[in-house]
Amino acid sequence: MVNLEMSNDVTVTFPRIQERIPTVVVDDAHVVYRVHKGAAGNTSPVAAFKRMVTRTNAPNVRVVHAVRGVTFTAYRGEAIGLIGTNGSGKSTLLRAIAGLLPVEQGAVYTQGQPSLLGVNAALLNDLPGERNVTLGCLAMGMSPAEVRRKLPEIIEFSGINQRGDFASLPMRTYSSGMSARLRFSIAAAKQHDVLLIDEALATGDKAFRKRSEQRVRELRESAGTVFLVSHQLSSVRDTCERTIWLESGEIRMDGPTPEVLAAYEAFTNGK
Amino acid sequence: MANLLADPDSGLTPAQLAARHGLRVAGERPSIGRYSGQLWRYRHFISAYAHAKLTASFSNARLGQLWQVLTPLTNAAVYYLIFGLVLEQNRGMDNFIAYLTTGLFIFNFTQVSVQQGTQAISGNLGLIRALHFPRACLPLAITATQFQQLLGSIVVLLAIVVATGEPITLMWLMLVPAVLLQTVFNAGLTMVVARLGAKATDLKQVMPFVLRAWMYGSGVLYSVNLFAENLPGWATAVVQFNPMLVYIELARISLLENTHLLNDSLPLTWLIALGWAAVAGLGGYFYFWRGEQEYGRG
Known part of the structure; x- marks a missing residue:
């Protein structure tokens, strides 16, 4: 085993490893949710008290096995x-x-700290858009000087000022598409390793989708x-x-996008 | 399953591949030293967030920032009406109005910090799940916001103290270290309740009662001498270690002329104040850091 690895390193795969640097390695990951169902089941005060005394778990906690043994490796630039x-x-x-x-x-x-950018990630709704960009x-982790430099750029990219000066209005006055666009613009302003x-790209209008796809490509080229x-x-x-196709928490297929999408489309149409 | 090859070419298992390229376990908690370093780099975020919260909290009110001063004033007026005029707690006291407002404003600083602290994590899940930053920023920002509020209250307080006939003396300067020690104490306590509140969501319902009991035990609304007169000896001994009583007494003794400490010893009172600040500040920080990787989950 050791010999084989050595020879691999030195002769065949060394240049290949140099060029393919893994950024995310997922090794047989299982994720389990414990969901509080809230008002369902026996929720009378007496029953709750009895559970406290007998130290049993509430019957309304359900375990959801959402990801079941996923394994893959993602490389830089993918x-x-x-x-x-x-x-x-x-x-x-x-x-x-x-x-x-x-x-x-x-x-x-x-590698580093991955940043998750989701449509349901809320900022402070009572504050104006530009304040949210700063925050x-x-x-x-940007410095205040960097933030001041990037602020106009981010507002411009998000396009929220296309219908008047929305950047200085509280975010609660924004449409869901506008705030999703602003969130994407903020997250995309920084160089992320991962x-x-x-779903963030799905919310904007067509022009914004074009811009954001372009931005995703740029982020990727700059080694993320x-x-x-x-x-x-x-x-x-x-x-x-x-593309990785997940079904019921397991990887159904992992490969070049055209192949996986073709199989996925056949699967969903067949249903 | 574990010995599946991550990269068929290199013949390494996923764990080996990760170790080889210096990848870290996702969501790992940094050491307390590194965490403190991160927190220092995020100081601009803390102050910006504190300021933003302060503006946002009044953004729907027509009088806006004026409430920063109106709220403590109204509060003091209500308590004066009940405890001063109706219950006549001011018997035998030189300057009950100043005595009451000092106690109220100082206690209010801790009370609101703790109340909001229980929500520091659970009320900001959106922010926590979207962005990565040291989570201690949130309780610290709350303390900073309340500190700003306190500065506004202190201006009002000084006006009341002078208006009720107290002289301006050098003793006033003692208010500065007293308030700073209380701020450290508050920061620690806010971090503790932030972690507790992140898991036990019922805490928000319980907290008002705890805080009210604490207020009655801190001699805010009546003379602290009542403790010595009415409680058995051991209970008075316990009460004089109550951090809030100590911070309030320090503020009173610096602003008002005729006040007595419950334990009659100023150095001892300062020692207790310092001790509480150190214990709550360091202990709270350590306790909060221990839970760092859990926040925002579930």
Whole structure:
């Protein structure tokens, strides 16, 4: 084994390893949710008290096994699409890669700190858009001078000022598309080692989608890895050359985008 | 399953491949030294976030920032009405209005910090799940916001103290270290309740009662001498170690002329104040850091 590895290193694969640097290694990862069902089941005060005394778990906690043994390696410079039907564990997998959900079993290794960019990630709704840009950039670790330099650029990119001066209005006055665009623009302003995008591209209008796809390509070229979760197969096709198809928390297929998309389309149409 | 090859060409398992390229386990907690370094780099975020929260909290009110001063004033007026005029707690006291407002404003600083601290994590899940930053920024920002509020209250307080006939003395300067020690104490306590509140969401319902009991035990609304007069000896001994009582007494003794400490010893009171700040500050920080990788999950 050792000999084989040595010879591999020295002769055949050495230049190849040099050029393919892994940024995310997912090793047999299992993610389990414990969901509080809330008002369902026996929720009378007496029953709750009895549970407290007898120290049994509430019956309304249910265990959901969302990701079941996923293994893959992502390399620098790759853009990977994650597809699958609703509830197949795509978003959960992204959150595990971002380090926001613990894995029950297995491990996730990452280069640097991956940034998750999702449509349901809220900023401070009572504050104006430009204030949120400042806060978001500072929260990503930029210096105040860098933030001041990038602020106009980010507002410009998000296009929220196309219909008047929205940047100085509180974010609660924004449409859902506008705030999603602003969030994407903030996250995309920084150089990430690993950027995880959850459905964010699907919300903008066509012009914005074009711009953001262009930006994803730029991010990728500057030596990052991009993961894109989307139901919009066209945006996966345009931005990713590799696609992973998840079904019921397991990898159904992992390969070049055209092949995987063809199989996926056949699968969903056949249903 | 574990010995599956990650990269068929290199013949390495995923774990070996990760180790070879210096990849780290996702969501790993940094050492406390590195964490403190990160926190220092995020100081601009903390102050920007504190300032943003302060502006946002009044953004829907027509009088805006004026409430920063109006809220403590109204509060003081209500308590004066009940405890001063109706219950006549001011018997035998030289300057009850100044005594009451000092206690109220100082206690309010800790009270609001703790109340909001329970929500520091659970109320910011969106931010936490979207962006990576040391989570201690959030409780620290709350403390910073409340500190700014306190500065506004202190201006009002000084006006009340002078208006009720207290002389301006050098003793006033003692207010500065007293408030700074209290701020450290608050920061620690806010971090503790932030971690507790992240897991136990019922804490938000319980906290008002805990805080009210604490307020009654801190001699905010009546003379602290009542403790010595009415409680058995051991209970008075316990009460004089109550951090809030200590911070309030320090503020009172620096601003008002005729006040007595419960334990009659100023150095001892300062020692207790310092001790609480150190214990809560360091302990709270350590406790919060221990939970760093759990925040925002679930």
